[in-house]
Amino acid sequence: MSDIVVAEGLTKTFGTLKAVDEVSFTVKRGEIFGFLGPNGAGKTTTINLLTTLMKPTSGRGMVAGFDVQREPQKVRERIGVLFQDLTLDRELTGWENLWIHGLIYGVPRGFLRSRIRELLAFVELEDWAGSQVKKYSGGMQRRLQIAAALLHRPEILFLDEPTLGLDPQTRAHIWDYILFLQRNEKVTVFLTTHYMDEAERLCHRTAIIDHGRIIALGSPEELKRALGSEVVYVQLASKSLQETERMAESLKGCREFSRVHVVRPGEISVSAARAPEAIPKIFEKAEGLTVKIREVTYHMPTLEDVFLHLTGRKLRDEEVSGMEAVRIRHRWR
């Protein structure tokens, strides 16, 4: 069987709020599959449904060949979960936490000691095994949680925002662990993130999720290719909205450009199949309108651009609306 996760019309409502809305997708055995979306998009709720913490309102979820609702026990034996917040006992040491974790996950006692040693070495925490978890840094706690999630050799690892709140170095380090696991241990990884660089770097396939719905699914390359082009940002010398719109109008008239957006007064984004060839055209148009250009930059589209294109909003740092605040609060209730 090649699909380790199958979700069909998976839905979870809290009162009138649809946190996860008819979500369908499959995860192939051995791949790293990502859920990319802003806070409150329904990522954590999806993880809760697939890891049997919550029951779906409707729809069906199969993990490792078992129905999450009908045979949760069978599912739990086969999954490892890294929750967003620390789920280890702060008062106990790293070693004690792994010991507890191993036994409630049914790792045979004789084998557990060597497995703990092996994993402490993997996450480079051997020297900290005897220290209380509350003395660990955020990155160390995350690493210990990864070790815990791996103890019982799960077939699939669920990682909820694995690098949230970590510094860039630690993030890169955690990425290396994830890639190592997938390549060398053949563990399937399902992760959620709102960092587009994380999705681009790690995921073979990514679903973009917003307001509980999957709005796009594919490899990062496919998703970006769907935009069809490179993205050019034009900064005008003047911040006049009128002038910016006039410029945008005239760019819309050219066949070289698709999707002309006024980002803000004085800034326009346009998509072009081949930016270097299209840029002279921009200057030509500007000259004709006697508009002064301050700067032109272009880059390959990122998943951020894909998200912007699909939703009209930015992925990060967006204002959390009232509705989304409700979604976030509902995560664990």
Next chain:
Amino acid sequence: MVNPASAAYVMWYRQVKRFIRTRSRLVGAILQPIFWMVFLGLGFTSALKGAPVFGGIDYLTFFIPGVVMMAVFFTAFFSGISVIWDREFGFLKEILVAPASRTATIAGRILGDVTISMLQGVIVLTIAFLMVPNLRLLGVPLVLVAVFFTALQFTGLGIALASKLKSFEGFQLVNMLIAMPIFFLSGAFYPVNALPAPASLIAYLNPLVYGVDLSRTALTGIGFLPLTSALTVLIASSLFLLVVAVWGFKKATAE
């Protein structure tokens, strides 16, 4: 399949480790009963010299079995209710996605809480014998029985309540409305049979009354309930609360 005995053992292990690890809890376990005995017990002993209500023994001797049971009550009740903290701090989630059976994990946890409550009881009992050497040594086994079932009662009650409370905002309320009345109406401070009728009836509904009376009978020979009926109610109520706790926990974590 996860071995239920392993899962229960590991939850027991966690509760005991936590108790031993937290120095402040150990120090409190020893100091608090000493404060009760010295500041309250000795104070009332001289103030109430010759009062007829305590069955001819001095107040400290009357009070000390109650201090032992109070200590057991608080440790058991608050360990049980700390399931709320586990929910708040995430540890509970770890257990809920584990394949071990919920009955096994909660049973192990209850045993762990009972163990540390008994440890607490034994510490206070030792201090009690040092303060009042003429307590009956032969009564100790019966006190330990009372300690065990009282620990079970209140771990059970704590977990049952924690399963109902969704956050720790309710915790203060539980402390005020449940822990304090149980504590003051336990018969530890004064004989509850001396209360006027409605209040003494309420006292009989208090599960802590039976353990206190039993251990007082065992240590001083003075109790107002017949030994067998105190023991029967104690065991029956502790088993009842145990079932409620396991049921409540399983129900609260069903989703």
